[in-house]
Amino acid sequence: MTAVLEAEGLGKRYGRRWALSDCSLSIPSGHVVGLVGPNGAGKSTLLNMAVGLLTPTQGSLSVFGSEPAKDPEQLARVGFVAQDTPSYAGLSVADHLKLGARTNPKWDNELAEDRITQLGIDFKQKAGKLSGGQRAQLALTMAISKRPETLILDEPVASLDPLARREFLQILMETVAEHNVSVILSSHLVADIERVCDYLVVLVSSRVQLTGELDELIASHHRLIGPRIEDGASIENQYVVESSHNDRQSIVLVRSDGPVVDPAWTIEPVSLEDLVLGYMGQGKRHDSTRSTTSKGDE
Amino acid sequence: MIWLAWRQFRVQAYVALGLLGVMAIAFAITGPSIVHLYDTAVATCGTHGDCATVQNSFLDKDHFLQQLSVVVVVVPALLGIFWGAPLIAREMETGTFRLAWTQSVTRSRWIATKFCLVGLASMVTAGLLSLMVTWWSSPFDSLRDVPFSIFDHRDIAPIGYAAFAFALGAVLGILIRRVLPAMAATLVVFIAVRLAFTNWIRQRFATPLHITTPFQAPGPGFNGGNGLPGNPGDWVVSEETINSSGKVIGRYGGIGPNGEVNFRGNGSGVTYFQGVGKCPNRIPNPPAGSRSTSSQPSPAVQHAIQKCIDSFHLRSIATYQPTNRYWTFQWYELTIFLIMALLLSAFGWWWVRRRLA
Numbered sequence: 001m002t003a004v005l006e007a008e009g010l011g012k013r014y015g016r017r018w019a020l021s022d023c024s025l026s027i028p029s030g031h032v033v034g035l036v037g038p039n040g041a042g043k044s045t046l047l048n049m050a051v052g053l054l055t056p057t058q059g060s061l062s063v064f065g066s067e068p069a070k071d072p073e074q075l076a077r078v079g080f081v082a083q084d085t086p087s088y089a090g091l092s093v094a095d096h097l098k099l100g101a102r103t104n105p106k107w108d109n110e111l112a113e114d115r116i117t118q119l120g121i122d123f124k125q126k127a128g129k130l131s132g133g134q135r136a137q138l139a140l141t142m143a144i145s146k147r148p149e150t151l152i153l154d155e156p157v158a159s160l161d162p163l164a165r166r167e168f169l170q171i172l173m174e175t176v177a178e179h180n181v182s183v184i185l186s187s188h189l190v191a192d193i194e195r196v197c198d199y200l201v202v203l204v205s206s207r208v209q210l211t212g213e214l215d216e217l218i219a220s221h222h223r224l225i226g227p228r229i230e231d232g233a234s235i236e237n238q239y240v241v242e243s244s245h246n247d248r249q250s251i252v253l254v255r256s257d258g259p260v261v262d263p264a265w266t267i268e269p270v271s272l273e274d275l276v277l278g279y280m281g282q283g284k285r286h287d288s289t290r291s292t293t294s295k296g297d298e
Numbered sequence: 299m300i301w302l303a304w305r306q307f308r309v310q311a312y313v314a315l316g317l318l319g320v321m322a323i324a325f326a327i328t329g330p331s332i333v334h335l336y337d338t339a340v341a342t343c344g345t346h347g348d349c350a351t352v353q354n355s356f357l358d359k360d361h362f363l364q365q366l367s368v369v370v371v372v373v374p375a376l377l378g379i380f381w382g383a384p385l386i387a388r389e390m391e392t393g394t395f396r397l398a399w400t401q402s403v404t405r406s407r408w409i410a411t412k413f414c415l416v417g418l419a420s421m422v423t424a425g426l427l428s429l430m431v432t433w434w435s436s437p438f439d440s441l442r443d444v445p446f447s448i449f450d451h452r453d454i455a456p457i458g459y460a461a462f463a464f465a466l467g468a469v470l471g472i473l474i475r476r477v478l479p480a481m482a483a484t485l486v487v488f489i490a491v492r493l494a495f496t497n498w499i500r501q502r503f504a505t506p507l508h509i510t511t512p513f514q515a516p517g518p519g520f521n522g523g524n525g526l527p528g529n530p531g532d533w534v535v536s537e538e539t540i541n542s543s544g545k546v547i548g549r550y551g552g553i554g555p556n557g558e559v560n561f562r563g564n565g566s567g568v569t570y571f572q573g574v575g576k577c578p579n580r581i582p583n584p585p586a587g588s589r590s591t592s593s594q595p596s597p598a599v600q601h602a603i604q605k606c607i608d609s610f611h612l613r614s615i616a617t618y619q620p621t622n623r624y625w626t627f628q629w630y631e632l633t634i635f636l637i638m639a640l641l642l643s644a645f646g647w648w649w650v651r652r653r654l655a
Contacts (some may be wrong), residue, residue: 055652071400086393088306095305102402117629137399144404204417227416 002064004182005050006152009059010019011206012045018151018206019045022059025201025208029064030177034197035186036276041203043186044083045153050184051080051171062078063287064149076106079181081141081153085136096138097145104146120150133164140168142285144175150182169196179246190273200272201278202279211278223277224252226265236261242278252285253278301417310381313421319367321427325434328360329342336437352472353441364438367431370424370451372495373487374459376483383480385416386650390475405454415641417464424460428453445624446533450496453628459636463488463507465642472646495631503534503630506617513539513612514604531621542611547573549602561603577606 002028011021020042027033037043048054049061052069061067066074087096088089095114101107116123117139127135136156145149157165164183173196176183187193193200201282204212208215224235229250231243237258244251260267270278304311340356343349353513386409389395399405408600432452439448449455467484474480491504508548553561553573562574570579619627 048396053396053399054646069404070401072404075400075404078400080396081398082393082396084393086397088394088397089392091305099302099305100401103299105402142397143400250644 001027001069003027003062004031004033004063005061005063005184007046007059008173010046010049010056010061011058012042012049012054013057020049020206021206021255023203023206024059025211027199028042029182031182031213032173032197032218033185033199034193035184035190035272036190036193036201037186037203038280039188042166042206043188043203044154046203047152047184047186051152052080057098066177076104076146077149078250079146079148079151081136081139081143081151081156083156084129084159085132085139085156087127087135087138089124090128092124093138094123096127096142098110100142100145106147108145108147110122111147112141114139115144119171131164133160133168136160136164137171138170140175144179144181147179148181150184151176153183153185155186155188156189157189163265166195172196181223186193190276193276194272195251200276202276203279204282209282211250217275218270221253221255221270221271222260223268224250224260224265224269225275226250226262234267299407299411300415302398303411307416307419309634311419314419318423318430321369322430324363325430326558327575328363329434330418332359332434333406333439334336336441340437340441341632357441359439364435367448367451370428370431370456373427374420374424374456374463375485376487377423377460378463378467379481379482380463381416381420383471383484384473384477385412385473385648387469387475387477387480391477406647406651409647413468413647414464415466417461418545418638420459420460420464424456424567425454426458436452442622443531445531445621446627447621449500449624449627449631453625455628455635459492461490461639462635463641464553465639466491469642469646469649472649495634500631501533501619503627504619504623506535506619509616509618511614512618513607513610513614529621531624533619533621534616535619538615540613540615541574547612550579553612561606571606571610574610574612578609579605581606584626 005025005027007025008022010023012019013021021048023042035043035047036123040203049056049066050063052067052075063074064077069075070079088099089098095185097112097116100112101109107260117137119134119141120132121137127138130138140153140156140179143153151172156172157168161284162169169192172183172185175181176196185193185197194214197247198214199211200210200214201208210247221236227250228245228248229235229243229252234240235252235254238252238254238256238260241253245254253270306595314468330591339352340349343352386395388445390400398408434574435448435452439445439452445452450459463484466488467480470483470487471480474483537549537551538546539551539553541547548554553571554560560578562570562572569580579602582599
């Protein structure tokens with residue numbers, strides 16, 4: 001399977017601050033990929049580089065094996081919904097569709113008009129007067145109607161209310177199913193990722209802490225509850241992601257490389273949120289102590 | 299892509315077209331009668347005598363519209379501020395560049411299209427405006443015959459100013475990324491560049507000519523215009539007064555740095571020509587003052603003053619650009635501003651492609 005996005009030693013510096021440094025990852029196509037991480041992890045920087053809005057300071061990045069935005073063909077392969085879904089306030093919805101039609105060779109006008117009609121948005125309405133949810137829908141419509149091979153969405157729902165957010169993600173899912181596009185979606189809300197994604201990338205401080213298919217990740221991780229153990233103690237067949245302790249008990253998030261041998265442990269499934277937060281916490285600890293010990297699935 | 303560039307620009311284009319239309323109508327209504335008046339009254343006044351009265355009343359005609367020709371000076375700056383500066387800065391400020399740059403049009407083409415469309419529109423706007431004003435004002439201009447003093451609001455130079463102002467605004471917008479600061483910076487830099495050309499650079503387009511004449515006292519009752527070249531349309535860049543040993547002792551047709559001419563004396567009459575020396579003769583009271591004196595001295599006083607001045611053998615050296623260089627200078631000015639506009643545009647194009655990321 002070819003990679004939608006492949007990064008090697010990727011870094012981006014603004015002045016003296018590195019927004020992303022030494023990031024290496026590979027995202028296979030055919031998935032709806034959720035890119036999660038705390039604020040400032042470099043998600044937005046990574047995605048903006050993937051669509052060619054930013055150029056890397058160091059390292060390399062390719063989308064479908066090509067340099068992002070290097071020519072019109074490459075631009076046509078990627079649909080992008082930017083953070084805060086910008087639109088031309090003075091231009092009407094119809095103007096935006098015309099903009100899409102005039103600047104994209106593969107533009108599917110029927111699809112665009114159908115979607116706007118279904119959403120009940122007035123074609124003559126100025127984009128500046130649309131609600132946040134409608135503007136996000138317009139941006140998604142434009143990104144989809146250019147008929148890209150992959151859709152990249154940078155925090156598309158961050159500024160939407162819960163209802164608009166649910167609606168947006170639902171329509172995104174329908175579209176993905178209908179048009180068979182790969183999707184890379186960044187969010188810091190795990191619930192959103194859980195709703196739509198089947199592949200997960202956890203990015204903390206430029207580092208990929210965890211990557212893989214969602215089902216497999218859930219299946220291979222467990223929460224163990226048992227008698228108190230020392231911090232840093234190892235458990236047979238288990239890779240400890242995170243542990244917390246009280247006087248008598250330890251609660252440990254583990255990746256299971258085999259069955260849990262010690263019968264003292266009670267095994268519970270983990271939620272995606274636990275998993276993501278566990279790895280985020282791990283990433284932060286590694287970052288603050290500059291530890292060189294193993295960092296999960298890298 | 300041209301569609302998007304036009305769609306974003308068209309309201310501004312219509313406004314410009316509307317204003318040009320209003321001016322065209324005002325000029326079309328008043329213009330023919332001015333030409334007629336010039337042909338019938340001013341051009342033939344020599345045969346009737348009393349040209350001065352006829353000319354003065356003619357020059358007072360349509361005073362407001364004559365003043366309006368200053369818009370040719372102002373419009374290039376406005377184009378830079380309102381068309382140039384927001385062109386890219388607004389996209390940066392509102393984030394819409396993220397939408398524009400992720401359609402299937404490369405950034406190079408996007409920036410090139412915008413620059414070409416709005417840049418050419420700026421040049422056409424300034425060109426049409428200058429054409430109208432130049433045509434309408436031509437009877438007044440030919441009567442006044444001071445082409446270099448209206449150099450920057452006539453003929454083709456304003457086209458260069460508009461191109462430069464636009465490119466300057468657009469590039470500052472690209473660098474600053476915010477509309478209002480970019481507008482302010484555009485205004486400041488544009489004014490600075492224009493002033494530099496008007497006051498220092500333009501007069502060096504060609505080696506100026508010099509003319510040396512005996513110094514004459516300026517002021518009322520005197521011929522004035524010390525050492526001025528014969529043609530009133532010439533552009534006098536500087537006028538220096540030198541003494542018999544060749545030392546510069548005055549500027550602007552006077553003695554001293556500010557063009558003043560002063561005599562000093564006692565109760566029985568003037569004896570000193572200030573800054574030069576003692577007069578060989580005495581000038582009767584009341585002493586003739588500086589050139590600011592408005593009362594006209596008597597012929598006897600004038601004669602005495604001139605005799606005093608003549609005794610020092612002062613000379614005036616005028617440095618000037620002759621009137622027949624006007625069109626050469628217009629082309630120079632246009633070419634230089636167009637080249638600056640092109641360089642700025644190329645820089646902006648490169649910056650958006652390579653650096654704005």
